[in-house]
Structure formats: C-alpha cells, structure tokens
Amino acid sequence: MRVTMFGTGYVGLVTGACLAEIGHEVICVDVDSNRIERLQAGEIPLYEPGLAPLVRGNAAAGRLHFTVDPVRALEGAEIVSIAVGTPPNGEGGADLSQVLAVAETIGTHLSAAAIVVNKSTVPVGTAQRVHDTINAVLARRDVQLDVDVASNPEFLKEGAAVKDCMHPDRIVLGASRRTTFDRLRKLYAPFVRNHDRFVEMDVRSAELTKYAANALLATKISFMNEMARIAEHVGADIEQVRLGIGPDPRIGWHFIYAGAGYGGACFPKDVLALAHAARDAGVPAPLLDAVHAVNDRQKRHLYTLIQRHYGGPPAGRTFALWGAAFKPNTDDVRGAPSLTLLQQLWDAGATVRVYDPKALDELRRTLGDREDLALCDSPAAALDGCDALVVVTEWREFRSPDLELMRERIGDRVVFDGRNIYDPVELEEHGIAYYGIGRGRSLSF
C-alpha cells in the first residue's frame, strides 16, 4: 500500500521504516527540514536499537522516502498516518496544534479518497476534530473526497521501538466502517501473522484506550514508589517486596520497579492530559492526580537522600552521574529524572560529571554548555575527582562495576542508586555507603 507518514519522531520514523520493511511504499513528511535533510542523507536523527539499518536499507530499496513537501507526500496516498507531537499545552491538557495543522495540510493537498489514521496520543474526540477540519478545508476547495478518519494508538516503547512495532502485543483499531477496519488489518497483517492481535472498537474508545494503558502503567510505578517510601521508613527492602509480589499473575513482574520516578515524553504528559480531560468532562480524577504527585516527589527523592547523607545541601561537592536518558537504550532525555536532579544539585552549588552511553548530545542540546556540568566519555571518567556517585539510568554497562575502582575514585565512598541495581551488602562490604530507593534495610532513618 502507499502510506504517507506525518512526523519523523520516535513513532513516525519507526513505524514508517517498519511498514516499508514489510513491503509498503512509505513516504515520511516532516516540517523540520533539517531532520528531513539528515534522513535523506542516511543520517538517523534519534537513537533506537535496530533503526538505522532498517531506515537505510528500505531507503536504498526505494520503499522509504523523506520529504518536506506535503504535495509530493500525499500523491497517491491510500493510508495517511499522523504521528506528530501532542505536548502539554500549559494547563495540563494536550496541545493539538500539530495534529490539527496536519489535518489542514491533508485537506489542502489530498487529491483522492484515503483513510487517515491517527497514531498520536490524543484526547477523546480528536479524530472527529481531524475529520471536521479536513472536511472543512475540502469544502473550501470545493472538492468532494471520501476521507475516513480512524484511531490507531501506538504502544511502542522507546529503546525497544522497532521490536515493539514489528511484534506488537496488540493493534488497537478504532473506526466506524468495516472497510476501514479491513484496510488497516491488511496494512498491518505481516506484523501479526501468527496470532490475530487486532482489537477493533469505536474511535472514541480507541482514543481512551491509549491514555488508559499509559495511566495504568504509570499508576503501577507510582504505587511501587509509594511502597518504597514506606519500606525506607519501616526498615524493609522494596526489592524483596517486589520479588514477593511479582509471581502473582494478577500483579505481574512488569512495571513494579521502584526508582527515580518515571520520565519520558509520554507518561508525565499523558497522566496529566487524562486528568485534565476528566476534569473537563466534570469527572474528578483523584487517582491520576495522586499518580502524578507521587512521581513528582519521587523525581526529587534522590536529592533528599543526598541531603540526608550530607546533613544539608551538598554545596561545593562534585557528583558523578551515571545515566541521563529517561531509561536505558534511548538517547531521549525528555522528562528525565536526571534533569530534575541536575537542577537540584546545581541549585545547591554542586558540580556534576555525567556519563551516558547515548544521551550526552541530547543533554547538551537541552541544557547548553555550563561550567558546573562536565560530559564524560566513560563511567570511569565521570568518577574522576568526584565525591559521590549517583546512578540515575540502569544502563547494562553500569550493572557490574569494579567496586575497588569505585572505592578508590569516589572521594566520600558513597553511592546513591536511583534504580536499585546494586547489592547494598556487597557495596558496604567494600567500604562504600549505599543508598537505594526503598531499601530500608541498608539505611537507618
């Protein structure tokens, strides 16, 4: 099929490349001309495992194209996908300006019937607004085209986006016409050859499904972070609690890791947007508000532990930070707990030396060059001249550290483990003080 993909971010670029890989002809369009030029030159503007060979291979095979020209992008389009940003609008709601701008563009340049599929995370009713916008522009052009607008929320995770797209655990389709369901099933069929993973529903339910999924996952994390707080204060270890509850299939092993708080471009904004939409509809959402508030506090918790250890603000000290990305296997620092901690350390008058395998460029782009920030090219280099180590992201390469080296290099011999990847006893046996999240057994409060 001939697919037009609006947006070449994590969702648009990955989905576009995966659709090309299964044989569709895909043209990706973005308003960011620099990004498109880089893609045309075979440069991948974001880090995602497996993405670079997929993009380059399909571009070379002539199935994947990039353009800033919407006229070219929409020529002959059978499926038009929308995968542009829906950032917070300042009041907690979703800013739909990018989505509605795409709808205007589609209405302006579409020349034949097509199915428009929204993949961006949007409040209930947005597909209808997209439809209304396209129809209004078509009417202004005095053109009549059969355009159906469907919802197809995306559930991929950064760091595993290609795998998630190629092997989805479900594909949610929200539409009102049988023909639209059938076309979309055909589009995605090669991803789900062995199992029928399609879930068909009405458009509004599909839109809400996306928020429900993210909000439930965020709720699990905030719940565990709250348990971790309790564990810290009653002398229990959240890691042992996790092992004790995970085997119950009603609870499950996923998303029960306490840590430095959830970050990223999605959970924080989506929990807020859903709560905002609920309030707009006259429905109080105290649980969602609490999930957000717990996370907000959790992002500041590492600093609380640091202050507790030093008996006050750590002015004049130097911290090594291992990890800046909001999670491993991505270069994305949007909403990352590392950003909150960096600001707190700087406000206290501390200096920071950061190492991250993939996210240093994004960190520099986000924060600019500063005297109190050193970007280091290895975990050991970050430890040079530091007083304490803080682990913020659980990259694999941090998991088996040389404890002797740690003891020698970390001036105050203290580690703050924001992802609970170390064994407190082992560190303490090496003469290193250990603070984790919810690890009350290794702390006395």
Ligand SMILES: NC(=O)C1=CN([C@@H]2O[C@H](COP(=O)(O)OP(=O)(O)OC[C@H]3O[C@@H](n4cnc5c(N)ncnc54)[C@H](O)[C@@H]3O)[C@@H](O)[C@H]2O)C=CC1
């Ligand atoms: N990042 C993720 O892992 C996931 C994101 N989502 C949702 O998907 C949507 C997109 O997210 P990301 O890919 O992370 O966004 P992103 O911010 O990485 O990329 C969005 C892209 O859209 C482009 N764009 C903006 N306006 C445009 C226009 N009028 N025409 C063409 N391109 C335009 C931007 O220049 C940018 O390159 C959001 O609603 C997000 O909540 C859903 C599932 C996973």
Ligand SMILES: O=C(O)[C@H]1O[C@H](OP(=O)(O)OP(=O)(O)OC[C@H]2O[C@@H](n3ccc(=O)[nH]c3=O)[C@H](O)[C@@H]2O)[C@H](O)[C@@H](O)[C@@H]1O
């Ligand atoms: O809508 C989206 O954008 C996506 O949001 C999340 O994906 P993502 O944000 O890429 O990453 P996650 O693996 O969900 O992690 C989010 C945050 O939660 C934190 N987390 C995750 C799991 C856990 O047990 N504990 C925990 O603190 C991670 O460190 C990270 O900061 C969802 O997992 C995807 O299904 C969804 O499509």
